[in-house]
Amino acid sequence: MFQSGNLWPALTARENVALALRLAGARRTSRRVDRALDAFDLQKRERQRAGTLSGGEQQRTAIAAAAAREAPLVLADEPTAELDRRNEERVLDALRRLRSEFGSTVVVVTHSPRVAEAADRVVELRDGRVA
Numbered sequence: 001m002f003q004s005g006n007l008w009p010a011l012t013a014r015e016n017v018a019l020a021l022r023l024a025g026a027r028r029t030s031r032r033v034d035r036a037l038d039a040f041d042l043q044k045r046e047r048q049r050a051g052t053l054s055g056g057e058q059q060r061t062a063i064a065a066a067a068a069r070e071a072p073l074v075l076a077d078e079p080t081a082e083l084d085r086r087n088e089e090r091v092l093d094a095l096r097r098l099r100s101e102f103g104s105t106v107v108v109v110t111h112s113p114r115v116a117e118a119a120d121r122v123v124e125l126r127d128g129r130v131a
Contacts, residue, residue, distance in 0.1 A: 001059070001062050001063070001066070001074065001075065001076040001077065001079050004055070004058070004082060006058060006059070006061075006062035006065075007050035007051075007058055007061055007062060007065075008050060009049065009050050009051030010049060010050075010051065011049065011050055012046060012047050012048060012049055012050065013037065013042055013045050013046050013047075013048060013050055013053060013057070013061045013064075014033060014037065014046040014047060016050050016061055016062075016065060017033045017036055017037060017061065017064050017065045017068050018030075018033050018068075019065075020065035020066075020068060020069050021033065021065075021068050021069050024069040026069060029068070032068045032069075033068055035067075035068070036064040036065070036067040036068035037064055039064065039067060039097060039101065039102075040060040040061075040063055040064045040067070040094050040097070041060070041090075042057065042060060042061060042064055045057055045061075054087065055082050055083050055087060056083050056084075056086075056087030056088075056090050056091055059079055059080070059083070059087075059091045059094070060090065060091060060094050063091070063094045063095065063098055066098060066102075066104060067097075067098055067101075067102040067104070070102060070103070070104075071102075071104050072103070072104060072105065073104065073105050073107070074095075074098060074104050074105070074106045074107070075107050075109075076095065076106060076107065076108045076109070077109050078109060078110055078111070078112075079091055079095070079108060079110075079115075080092065080110070080112060080115055081110075081111075081112075088112075088114065088115070092115065092118045095108070095118075096118070
């Protein structure tokens with residue numbers, strides 16, 4: 001996951017999650033897509049094009065795509081950098097749920113103390129070295 005640009009903007013949220021599954025080689029995707037969209041409170045936005053979703057909704061859609069394909073590892077680069085505080089909390093909650101309900105290991109790179117506080121473990125780098 002990146003700060004932005006995680007999704008195909010012309011596809012709907014549902015189509016983005018389904019495409020992630022197909023690219024991962026999954027076959028029967030409908031139930032997995034439904035479960036992921038429901039888990040991250042995206043049911044009402046599933047038919048909306050990703051390019052018109054808010055930043056927080058886009059990040060949650062990217063998280064739903066990882067959940068649907070049961071990604072064992074998710075790398076997130078500044079996933080809340082462009083979000084207001086409310087959406088930052090929603091994305092952090094979604095990342096926690098990705099870990100607890102879908103079994104993904106989530107590694108987040110951030111400059112935000114609030115995001116770091118939400119982590120189970122923090123490794124600080126200074127000048128290219130573990131501090």
